[in-house]
Amino acid sequence: MKEAIYTNNLYKLTADAKEYLSRYYDILEEMISGMTEALLTESISRNFIVQMTPHHIAAIEMSENILKYTSLRPLIEIAEGIISEQTESIENMLKAKPACGMVFNSPYDLSLYMRRFSFITDAMFSEMGSAYADNNISADFMREMIPHHRGAVRMCENALSFDVCSELKPVMYKIISSQNKGIAEMEALLSKII
Numbered sequence: 001m002k003e004a005i006y007t008n009n010l011y012k013l014t015a016d017a018k019e020y021l022s023r024y025y026d027i028l029e030e031m032i033s034g035m036t037e038a039l040l041t042e043s044i045s046r047n048f049i050v051q052m053t054p055h056h057i058a059a060i061e062m063s064e065n066i067l068k069y070t071s072l073r074p075l076i077e078i079a080e081g082i083i084s085e086q087t088e089s090i091e092n093m094l095k096a097k098p099a100c101g102m103v104f105n106s107p108y109d110l111s112l113y114m115r116r117f118s119f120i121t122d123a124m125f126s127e128m129g130s131a132y133a134d135n136n137i138s139a140d141f142m143r144e145m146i147p148h149h150r151g152a153v154r155m156c157e158n159a160l161s162f163d164v165c166s167e168l169k170p171v172m173y174k175i176i177s178s179q180n181k182g183i184a185e186m187e188a189l190l191s192k193i194i
Helices: 002-010 015-036 044-067 073-100 107-129 137-160 169-193
Strands: none
Touching (some): 015 044, 015 137, 137 169
């Protein structure tokens, strides 16, 4: 995947940009594998947790990656916020996982949930994989992270349209709120630097 995505710009990229993008594409591939190969059960709540966890881990690792290359103070604050918020979100999901795994859903609901989940994640993977990349590494990160955040919001909205465990709902609402805020911040910052 990596070479096919950015060879059209590869000859123009600085060493730092190539290094940044190489790590980004590795993280993206790990996230896709983690989300698509997660062991699923008859519980939408548990399935959400085991698929959202690698999604959050990727956001943390992508944020750690950009912190090596950017000196843009607002972006540093955004990246540090992502690391803090998504680390806390993972902890809360893992705490809820045992109880949530006991909330089962009908085969019909599971099928509808997964159909929509696949639609959301396929679009997210495609947008993240084809995000325009150049030597403005700060802009690259935001062009990659905005569809990542949108995917999280849509995955939460999808899960909340079914019966999910009560412990998980506050986590989902917080994801929606924080990631919509992050999208707005990144869109505003991106418009200023490109």
